[in-house]
Amino acid sequence: MLGFSAYLHSSLTKSDLTMFDKFVQAGFKGVFTSINLPEDDPQVLLTNLKALGQLCDENELGLTLDVSSSALKRLNLALPQDLQVFKDLHVTMLRIDDGISISEIAQLSQEVKIALNASTIVQSEIDELQDNKADFTNLEAWHNYYPRENTGLDAGWFAKKNQWLKENGFTVMAFIAGNENLRAPVYKGLPTLEENRYENPFVAALDMNALGVDRIYIGDPAITTTTFEQFRNYFVEDVLQISVHLNHAPAYITQLFHQRADVSRDVVRLREGRSLVSNEIKPLNSGVRKQGAITLDNVLSGRYQGELQLVKYQLPADNTVNVIGQIVDADLGLLKYCMANQAIQLVDIES
Incomplete structure (x- = not known):
């Protein structure tokens, strides 16, 4: 499941609402927000949370709230005593940061979904949750995001941790960074994995999916229009949209193609290519085929004229x-x- 983040430091603006709607149209199903950020004014948090919760409810989106004992204290609230306050604000999951005991978490799990800190949970805490009759159907494991450069998690460690979490029955969530309007005060993206920090969020999401992550949330509040289109096309329409620079390409190059059923090692072969040829393709720009090159076989290739390929690994020049x-x-x-x-x-x- 895909999710995005919305923060409570200010009221929702027209721009925020537009961004929210784009996420919904792109197939996102969950929202993450927090009352833990020390720079946020506690006086406005609940008011803004109410507006965000109402918006999530209207769009059938799950709303996860990051909470800690210190943040609750600033709001003159406590858990589990004041759980109903958050339920009334349409919060559907609480992500527990710190200062809330295992016994309290177990009690909360009887009434609401709870996200535990995926990176730090250990076997003894799982055992204690079991001893306290926690409802494990309401427990998930959510990783942190890491604003400071070089502090994001190592991918190998992350994969091993997730394997252990899944062996213990947890749904696993992780963040990827946005690529527009990055979150203050560091402005370096909010990823879980360091290697995703400056990656195209769409590529990062597919990487997370390949790693078996169940919920993938964008930590920053925005992504670019191009990235929205990539998410929407893939997760709603099942079309992989790839941005390219073209040079001397036929007009049909931007139509919908399909990878062949038999997958080649070195290239992606677009099966419709040869059937679209109506005129002789003259040899032109037959240079080295770098990774990511888009190629078209010319008349010298005989019956392969019109073959369209995307190059996975650098290949030498070929005059055909x-x-x-x-x-x-x-x-x-x-x-x-x-x-x-x-x-x-x-x-x-x-x-």
């Missing part, structure tokens, strides 16, 4: 193959997700 474009660097990671029969659309962007 024209290089007609290049996948943008940010989308090169999508080549590994061009699976058998995957629908693919190449979108030409300005250089």
